[in-house]
Amino acid sequence: MAYNFPIIEDCLRCTFRENRVFCDLPREALVRLQSIKATSVYPKGTMLCLEGQAPRGVYVLCTGKAKISTTSSEGKSIILRIAEPGEVLGLTAAISNTPYEATVETLEQTQANFISHPDFVRFLQDHPEVGMKVAKQLTHNCQCAYTEIRSLGLSNSVPEKIAKLLLGWAKNPLQYSGPQTKPPEISIRVTLTQEEIAQFVGTSRETVSRVLGDFKKKGWIRIKGATWSITNKRALENLVTT
């Protein structure tokens, strides 16, 4: 197999559909979606949308993850959120017909369905249930943005912010050793680099490196490539005050 996941070209037969924010649509809308989308697989590091670029269309993320980041006038990048399968990328630009507000880069090998801007606008106009799904995703994205604003404005220490991030990722573990292991271990897949983690929590890469080193030294986490194990969840929880 050329890719590390099966390619799903037919939205009507997609078995993940019901669990996805956008794709769980009535049959009529799915048939239309199938006719207007182009499926592709992108390697890790592909820029799907570029901040400032005119909106060409939207991408529906089928498999894989993508980071959504923006850059200040000083050239500093901040990660706004990580997109999960089922999300539509490039939405605000497509809806308001303005340049992309953020850069979207794949964090791993990713399957995405591209829908051109005119086709997406017509799809939205012709199928009210599509609007409902888009509204649901936008309310979620707004909530993420406000959470990020609150987090950046808080006087929380960097270890606290990193602990919070790790605990958030631990909600979707690769593996959980179960309560029989004392203390229980949670394995997570981390596709972000230290620099990207820094962009997420608003600090320097050096600080992230120092904090992670400290967590490792204390035996709270173990890092082996992209697989991280949280070996003392309680200790991380104790760091988080909000």
Add this chain to the structure above:
Amino acid sequence: MTSTLDPTNELYSSLSPEVRQELAKLAQVTTVASGSKLVRQGVRPEKLIILNSGQVEITVPAEGKTLTLGTAGPGKVLALRAIVAGEAAEVDITALEKCSLTVLPAEEFLNVLRRNPEMYLAVVKVLSGDLRKADSFLRQKAGNLPLASGSRTRRR
């Protein structure tokens, strides 16, 4: 004189006259004094608010601190995200001066939305604008953070 059918606000401008008429039946026009809290963070809004005149300030409270996202003027629709999501508000909204408002009970607004799902197109336009503002705030904020500029070091 403010009309509850006014098509110039950011929501009504994308709605059909029929839907605007239906919403007008629920709407009430009211005036609030400067300093009035229109939306409270952590509280589920009971009313959708359309700002007819005056200015409001949108802030995000965080641990005793207040981060100002910006101000909004006539035509702005307030509390839409929380009402559509059925959640508590994420922001505080305060009148900066005497404001005229059109208010619609949240539940009744949602009933009209359910009966007229084509309204979602107008809803997503408003939400998209709100998200752009929040992301823009974050972009500005990034400039003050101790982040590296432009470097692409890959280190796990």
